[in-house]
Amino acid sequence: MNKTFFLILATSLWSLAAMAQQPNWESLSKQAAKTEIYSPVPKVITAGATPQDAPSDAIILFNGNNLDAWYGDDSTKTAAWDITGAIMTVNKQAGGIITKQKFMDYQLHLEWRVPINITGEDQSRGNSGVFLAYLGIANKYFESGYELQILDNYNNKTYVNGQCGSIYKQSIPLVNICKKPGEWQTYDIIWKAPRFNADNSLKTPAYVTVLQNGVLVQDHTVLTGQTFWIGNPTYKMHGESPIRLQSHSDPSEPISYKNIWIRPL
Numbered sequence: 001m002n003k004t005f006f007l008i009l010a011t012s013l014w015s016l017a018a019m020a021q022q023p024n025w026e027s028l029s030k031q032a033a034k035t036e037i038y039s040p041v042p043k044v045i046t047a048g049a050t051p052q053d054a055p056s057d058a059i060i061l062f063n064g065n066n067l068d069a070w071y072g073d074d075s076t077k078t079a080a081w082d083i084t085g086a087i088m089t090v091n092k093q094a095g096g097i098i099t100k101q102k103f104m105d106y107q108l109h110l111e112w113r114v115p116i117n118i119t120g121e122d123q124s125r126g127n128s129g130v131f132l133a134y135l136g137i138a139n140k141y142f143e144s145g146y147e148l149q150i151l152d153n154y155n156n157k158t159y160v161n162g163q164c165g166s167i168y169k170q171s172i173p174l175v176n177i178c179k180k181p182g183e184w185q186t187y188d189i190i191w192k193a194p195r196f197n198a199d200n201s202l203k204t205p206a207y208v209t210v211l212q213n214g215v216l217v218q219d220h221t222v223l224t225g226q227t228f229w230i231g232n233p234t235y236k237m238h239g240e241s242p243i244r245l246q247s248h249s250d251p252s253e254p255i256s257y258k259n260i261w262i263r264p265l
Helices: 004-022 024-033
Strands: 058-062 068-070 081-083 087-089 097-099 106-113 127-137 140-151 185-192 202-203 209-210 215-222 258-262
Touching: 106 127, 140 209, 185 202
Parallel strands: none
Antiparallel strands: 058 258, 068 097, 081 087, 087 258, 106 185, 106 258, 127 140, 185 209, 209 215
């Protein structure tokens, strides 16, 4: 036998072996189909022109024109913050504002700005806050609910569980990503409200994820209760709640807001 015969024989055997090792795609496809799901089909929505713009299924809480989506603090007064050039600014004499609509779980976007002429230090420097679920005024010193802090910490030291991006008095932000006063900043928030049993005991705690200026500062943080200025956090049974923007009593120049929208989850 010559070398050519052996080469042909070897090539034929290799081809047969390769054919034997080819997967049975029809059989594999049937197996794969057992774990494929085709419903429910996710709802189609349209994205905003930029990541900051509201998607098509969002509820607009502030569009730059009016405060129709908001009450004053006690749910009876008209919201009385100042609006100029599609921007609303805290009116400290008028108090905070709360949404007319109540929410459980949601995605919230808002943009805020510390004034360029800010003065003061520590907690008295551009202090405001987002109450992710607002439960009312407990007394003159206590606001009930769960607060995500707003503060100028670009070059301002304070207690770290009370600085910008903190869950007030509970969770320190992962980083300080504050911009200079006068520059717009963003919060993108995913809020999961607490759940309670029939006897009013806590079933599951609240969770929050926060991105400040596109950077993660709270990573699926577990809240241990409401955020109090004095005292330890505790839970009290509640259901859907409004969102509140705080008017803080410090003497520094007030915070401004724009482009606020929410997606109930």
